[in-house]
Amino acid sequence: MTDTILEDWAKRKDAEGVAWFDARDLARLGIPERLMTAMQNVQHTLRLRRSDKVVETQGQLDRFSVCGTE
Structure with a gap:
């Protein structure tokens, strides 16, 4: 899931x-998880990988962003 989201993020x-x-993006990418579950999984995986990318919500409950910290 994380790699799929990162590939789409790069594009x-x-x-x-x-x-x-948002939920439509997850459906488009074939990711069946609910939005917040997907966000938490991606966030956890990025931390484990010590990635230069982070997940943010900026107070939104209906979407999340992936940001590069480079």
Whole structure:
């Protein structure tokens, strides 16, 4: 799941390195998990990998973003 989201992030990120994901994006990517479950899984995996990317919600409950911290 994390790799699928990161591949899509790389294609869709804006000039600031941010791409938002909502339930429609997860369905489009074939990810059956609920939004917050997917967000937590991606966040946990990125931390375990010591990635330079982070997951943020900025107070939103209907979407999350992946951001590069480079």
